[in-house]
Amino acid sequence: MSSAEVLASVDIVALRLNPGHGLELLLIRRAQEPFAGQWALPGVLVNGRSADHSLDDAAVRALRDKARLEPAYIEQVATVGNAVRDPRGWSLSVFYLVLVGPDTRVEDDDLDFVPLRDVRSERFALPFDHAQLVQQACERLASKSVYSALPLFLLAPRFTVAEALKAFECAIGQEVQHSSLRGRLERMKEAGWVEDTGERQRPPMGRPQHVLHFTPKPGGAFVFDRSLLAS
Amino acid sequence: MSSAEVLASVDIVALRLNPGHGLELLLIRRAQEPFAGQWALPGVLVNGRSADHSLDDAAVRALRDKARLEPAYIEQVATVGNAVRDPRGWSLSVFYLVLVGPDTRVEDDDLDFVPLRDVRSERFALPFDHAQLVQQACERLASKSVYSALPLFLLAPRFTVAEALKAFECAIGQEVQHSSLRGRLERMKEAGWVEDTGERQRPPMGRPQHVLHFTPKPGGAFVFDRSLLAS
DNA sequence: ATAATAGTGTCTCTCAGACAGTATAGC
DNA sequence: GCTATACTGTCTGAGAGACACTATTAT
Numbered sequence A, B: 001m002s003s004a005e006v007l008a009s010v011d012i013v014a015l016r017l018n019p020g021h022g023l024e025l026l027l028i029r030r031a032q033e034p035f036a037g038q039w040a041l042p043g044v045l046v047n048g049r050s051a052d053h054s055l056d057d058a059a060v061r062a063l064r065d066k067a068r069l070e071p072a073y074i075e076q077v078a079t080v081g082n083a084v085r086d087p088r089g090w091s092l093s094v095f096y097l098v099l100v101g102p103d104t105r106v107e108d109d110d111l112d113f114v115p116l117r118d119v120r121s122e123r124f125a126l127p128f129d130h131a132q133l134v135q136q137a138c139e140r141l142a143s144k145s146v147y148s149a150l151p152l153f154l155l156a157p158r159f160t161v162a163e164a165l166k167a168f169e170c171a172i173g174q175e176v177q178h179s180s181l182r183g184r185l186e187r188m189k190e191a192g193w194v195e196d197t198g199e200r201q202r203p204p205m206g207r208p209q210h211v212l213h214f215t216p217k218p219g220g221a222f223v224f225d226r227s228l229l230a231s
Numbered sequence C: 001a002t003a004a005t006a007g008t009g010t011c012t013c014t015c016a017g018a019c020a021g022t023a024t025a026g027c
Numbered sequence D: 001g002c003t004a005t006a007c008t009g010t011c012t013g014a015g016a017g018a019c020a021c022t023a024t025t026a027t
Helices: A055-067 A116-120 A130-145 A150-154 A161-172 A178-190 B055-067 B116-120 B130-145 B150-154 B161-172 B178-190
Strands: A005-018 A022-029 A043-045 A073-082 A091-099 A111-115 A194-201 A209-214 B005-018 B022-029 B043-045 B073-082 B091-100 B111-115 B194-201 B209-214
Touching (some): A005 A130, A005 A161, A022 A161, A073 A130, A073 B055, A091 A150, A150 A161, B005 B150, B005 B161, B055 B091, B073 B130, B091 B130, B111 B116, B130 B161, B161 B209
Antiparallel strands (some): A005 A022, A005 B005
16 A cells, blocks of 8 residues: 555745845755755645645645744645655655735744745755746746736735835736736725725835725635736 | 655546537546446556656546547646545545547547536536536636637637637636637737638538637647636 | 528727826925 | 925727627528
8 A cells, every 4th residue: 555655745835025125935944854954945744644634724734833924825836746856756746825924024043035036046956846846836926916916915914006016026027017006906996805094104205105905805816807918 | 654655646637528518528437446336537546656757747648548538738727635535545636627629539438428517516426526626627727718718629620710619608608709709819810829721611501611720839728818708 | 582600890898008297205 | 496206197009898780601
């Protein structure tokens, strides 16, 4: 029976928006072999002994146990499996995209958020095929961000248009017209996803900005019927 | 080591378009326990002994070995895993959406295409959580069909607008304006995905129809920048 | 001629893109 | 006053929805 089974893990690609430096990726220093001591994606093994009711539960548990983080958004991206990705043999990884708020902090020395740019430019090497998992998760984020309000999960519940613009641009990797975003936020107001708090926030210079409030609803992000950057 | 591993399978939700009866689902009569003799999704176990280089290879192999079918389109949908879906214990299933051409036939007595409606209406019960996998795969097909040309993979390479319309309507589950579809096909012609063969086909009644030709390109279906049925 | 099906044309509406113009803050 | 940032308004164009109209076949 044992030979009919396979090594399987759940791995997390958790992203945080740093207003100054763009997107950052949560990494953990591995405690066990293989690759002990190296920075890698947080994850857990799943098997019959797991207390988890489901894979999604395992993903949330991984995030909670390893990093004491609660996801603002979580979505299964895909599963990779082959004979070479893990030195221990044929293995599977079900990996998740997680978005957390910008004020998320980690206190542990074995945890850190590092600039996504460094990871994707190969200047920060990851073990296993984790770089590829990050790549796929980011592509998912980018492709969904052109037709949904997914990047809002990278913000605090109270946010400004400028912050939302930054989140969309980082998620998509391209400049976005603020007037297009305003139109979309207007439509979200009508649908009850976003409301104007009436308050203002003063930037260091210039006119004060409206403070909006984002209320997530179960079932994922708000979906628009057109794509951004369609030209 | 054995207890760190888990039972994992790849399951296939393969769909065929029957012009008269809508979408049909490929089922296989299970040869082994559990649920031996019952109709279920075709699938294979994946583990260290598999010859497969990757999960996607395993999916194609499952389809080829069990049903002697080649996919016109294949896409990983998701992975489900929990303690209750298989009586043998905690297990994983990576499941795929597969589209095949309308002239696809199966000769084996242990293989059959059955109306998708029967499966989804619970009139045709499936073992494990296969009904749920079918449901998720169909949702994926429907949601992608509103902004891409995915349903064209349900057609023969040479097709008519009427056939394409039927494919879109079955995939989405809603009526589609033929003029919208014509516009989309026009854009695909400009992009080199579709060409007018110049030939005509005579229906039993009415004006002859243009015969178009669909040339798939690697990397999935053609993507439009708007959604159908956005009202 | 009539029915049936294929295909074209037209009008409206929504919304992204682009960018000009206005408003409100600090200095 | 000047600059920086926030916000509004206007114009354009693409494309979906709806539907009328024309075209081409069989009977």
